Amino acid sequence: MSKVVHVRTLNRMSSDVEGATGSRQARKLRTRQALLDGSLRLLADRTLASLSLREVAREVGIVPTAFYRHFASMEDLGVALAEECMRTLRRGLRQARGRRSTSDLIKSSVTTLLEQVRAHDAQFRYVSRERYGGVPDVRRAIATELKLISSELATDFARMPALTAFSADDLRMAADLMVAAMMSIVLALLEVDPHQADDEREVVESAEKQLRLIALGMAVWRS
Amino acid sequence: MSKVVHVRTLNRMSSDVEGATGSRQARKLRTRQALLDGSLRLLADRTLASLSLREVAREVGIVPTAFYRHFASMEDLGVALAEECMRTLRRGLRQARGRRSTSDLIKSSVTTLLEQVRAHDAQFRYVSRERYGGVPDVRRAIATELKLISSELATDFARMPALTAFSADDLRMAADLMVAAMMSIVLALLEVDPHQADDEREVVESAEKQLRLIALGMAVWRS
DNA sequence: AGATTCGGTGTACAGCTGTACACTGACAAG
DNA sequence: CTTGTCAGTGTACAGCTGTACACCGAATCT
Secondary structure: OHHHHHHHHHOOOOOOOHHHOOOHHHHHHHHHHHHHHHHHHHHHHOOHHHOOHHHHHHHHOOOHHHHHHOOOOHHHHHHHHHHHHHHHHHHHHHHHHHOOOOOOHHHHHHHHHHHHHHHOHHHHHHHHHHHHHOOHHHHHHHHHHHHHHHHHHHHHHHOOHHHOOOOHHHHHHHHHHHHHHHHHHHHHHHHOOOOOHHHHHHHHHHHHHHHHHHHHHHHOOOO | OHHHHHHHHHOOOOOOOHHHOOOHHHHHHHHHHHHHHHHHHHHHHOOHHHOOHHHHHHHHOOOHHHHHHOOOOHHHHHHHHHHHHHHHHHHHHHHHHHOOOOOOHHHHHHHHHHHHHHHOHHHHHHHHHHHHHOOHHHHHHHHHHHHHHHHHHHHHHHOOHHHOOOOHHHHHHHHHHHHHHHHHHHHHHHHOOOOOHHHHHHHHHHHHHHHHHHHHHHHOOOO
16 A cells, blocks of 8 residues: 555655666666566465456556556566576575585475575465466476476486486486475475474474485485 | 357256256256366366356356356355365276286386376366465365375375385375375376377386385385 | 245446556656 | 657556346245
């Protein structure tokens, strides 16, 4: 409510207000980002398909027709949003892989995953909701990024001395399984209430065991 | 199109036409089922959230307001549809487990899964689409049924001599992982074109390997 | 045979949707 | 200083939505 007035004001006032400063293209970029952020806010517990153009325009405080200055359609917005979210996610995972503690790789992976999910709740919710339910283009965008994550993991596997017995195909297969398991863990984490520390711990422990089970299988695998 | 006329005719004509026969409650049940079937047809490549009451009424050839004689809302219809689909799926899986070939359990499981997916394409699509994207009640209905499948698998595991080393919790954990892997296989199968036999075979083989990897892990697991 | 139930119909309305069209005024370029 | 660009505005409209309301007529009950 107040937000609407806020932004609307920003684009009108001459100066001294953050929203109205910057070059024209900078301002355009800012409202574009506002559209993405506002959509994500509205998508906290709904599907993209059930979100109307007018609604997001209202949320960011622009008139409906102005939406078209930034996106050709809601579907377009959805794709851009998916790409932004997946970029965030992939960055998080890469950073997670970077600080691998030698002590317990799996434990630290799950911990980092938990941190990421809690830090980027809305993004994870959007992606997991649209991954299969969304319009084709959004689905494709997400699938592409997930494939990327999977192959990054596969090349990571390839560098591990313990996994020299794996063929390239099998590395891929194992990475796919690992990613699938992690996605189902993400979904379990999203469903549990963070305030219920016990429930959360239970999910985390089960997740660690599942990954350990897969790792165990990989240790005795022969291509 | 012609369907609309068809059904509309059925409910009007006096006799000799299948649609107008039977007791009143039988007829009611039949249109209720028609609503479920029609919805599933329309949901082939869309979300429940994007499907309107009027649309499904049109599809089955009744007037919009008549919808309320059968369901209180589209959400209600969605829940009923989810339950129906999951019942079908669970029956399929149970039957799959029944005819376990001693030769290769995993291979026959994947084969049966493929058969089931191909036979009940629309149901699988609906469930996997609404599993995370749907309205809360529909999600809950699906989650409940999946938990059931998982625990059926867990009790199955419990009867296997090779898995006596597993605690009850760990059996559950392993079953959850197995179900998660199978769901991701289902999704891969839904995405591949059945006419592209090579692609399909590739997915099947990868699926078998993934399940084998998990089984291998279970074989060397110690609670 | 008469009364009741109830799946189905048709009309109606307010509220929302996407988007076409003409506009304004601050910025950027010449 | 003039001119063009373009993110934003406001109005307008047709089409869709859910659902309230009054009604009908065949199956069912008494």
